[in-house]
Amino acid sequence: MEPSRRFSIAPMMDWTTPHFRYLARQLSLHTLLYTEMVTTGALIHGDTERFLRHSPEEYPLALQLGGSDGGELAHCARLAGQFGFNEVNLNVGCPSDRVQNNMIGACLMAHPDKVAQAVSAMIEATDLPVTVKHRIGIDGRESWDQLCEFIEKVSAAGCRTFIVHARIAVLEGLSPKENRDIPPLKYDWVYRLKETYPDLEIIINGGIRTFEECHQHLAHTDGVMLGREAYHNPWLLAGVDPEFFGTPGPATSRHDALRAMFPFIQQELDRGVFLTHMSRHVMGLFHGQPGGRQFRRYLSENAHKPGSGLEVIEEALKRVPEPEPIAAG
Template sequence: MMDWTTSHYRYLARQLSRHTLLYTEMVTTGALIHGDTARFLRHDEAEYPLALQLGGSDAGELAHCARLAEQYGFDEVNLNVGCPSDRVQNNMIGACLMGHPDKVAEGVRAMIEATDLPVTVKHRIGIDGRESWDDLCEFVEKVAAAGCRTFIVHARIAILEGLSPKENRDIPPLKYDWVYRLKAKYPHLEMIINGGIKTFDECHGHLRHTDGVMLGREAYHNPWLLAGVDPEFFGQAAPVETRHQALRATLPFIQSELDRGVFLTHMSRHLLGLFHGQPGGRRFRRYISENAHKPGAGLEVIETALEKVREPVSPEIAEA
């Protein structure tokens, strides 16, 4: 979800669900230590609960970044051992670490010693060359022995030689039953399932066998899905009743970012899926895409785009 789950997307997501645990895009330890730390870790308090997702393999650097996560107010620090990008493979980051469970365990141990925050690991069920059930169990057992208690499992292997990152999201078959088996074999560990999940019915099915569900691309491309999470899974009322309300709730935040010098197009691209499947949704997306990049573009672009989609009329008004 690099370049997707930025603070600008997460602010919108939080208007739709108060209880969903949100994750940052993956940030490498090198970027945090040697780059603009404050920029990478900047977020709004409205985004809580919020987890920082790290990419890295050096135990000392991971420990340092875990301390930063606590210092900056995150609720969890997560180590990504699932990203199949060539860019991260070359730096011993992401899914290639599935082939080095001892190194992952060393990093997790260092992070746990460095912070009081929960330390979690997101991973695949294997990689090419290490894709057996026994390999997966060895990985989980070694990382659990280092102190990790929560595993977020993308139920596909990653094929690092021969498939692009995009192909790795679709081509390797999903094996949800492997995640179910992990939970059955290690009932004391929290197992959260991820990969290709799109509907609440699917979520309920997975929750019969696992402790939680992570939604990725579906929650980004169709963010309104999140508006049903609080009533469906937490027994709480949804924060908003309409997409228009959700978007209007983000406008003060967008304006504050504009005042900070952030270009509208950097924020508006995360809004494009909000009216997915709705009458006027295509006009909404087109107007933003054609105008948000223009010099000086501001809230008027969003407000005009909103006029392209009809706001639902309440039953009381309709009756009158």
């Protein structure tokens, strides 16, 4: 079944790892999760199993690919199906110099025909839905007509879902971090895309932080995608299922959500994964709560020590009182 994109978490390098996604799934069963961007070169020439490794508990889960060669993207789209992902997404939004030099990411906004060819090859190669995440433009190609040209050419190739970061990307002069904040948000452009192309699924992304903002955007678009706020304040996700899907969420408290991860964390420890590689993703779980700072401090000071295991998390949990009811919204 095609996943619902009513509420999703953006792919974020070094953040939306399997460990964060496992935590997110303890908080919401319906939120669509995305992997970090994986380049076609890494999948074809690197450790494919390592890059595509995930737990079935993470579903629904989409794989985001970085690349521009149609043949390579088609091969990787087939891999996405073989590894059990629910969607394959093409990154046309990342502004970093490193990916630009390999014709990956936001620079592809200047080449709608190339994106269309790539999307067509991916659709031909897989039964999974193929989606595109992109900006509203880049420096030098920032007009409404150029955005429409991009949408029309890529949709003509078969793409029905566009996840739109409502900022341009400035490829000359701004860092990737600055590109997440400095170009102004133009939500009205994304609303206008939905009005102009009502048969396409339009998902809005960029600067969204609260459920109130989500509902405002959902009045004009088909779905919302949160990024940094969902990572830094993951407990927000505990309200997603009742708020947007009308079903109870799986978590009754922050403590229960974290303890539900213990078998998975132990499994990863047994594989040789260091605790700090997992504990960094739960730092925000007690954001704004009494004892939250002490929880974070204890993990920061102890999770990196050799041999650290679940006892470190148990000790950190003693710093925060439990439990409290879910507050949706």
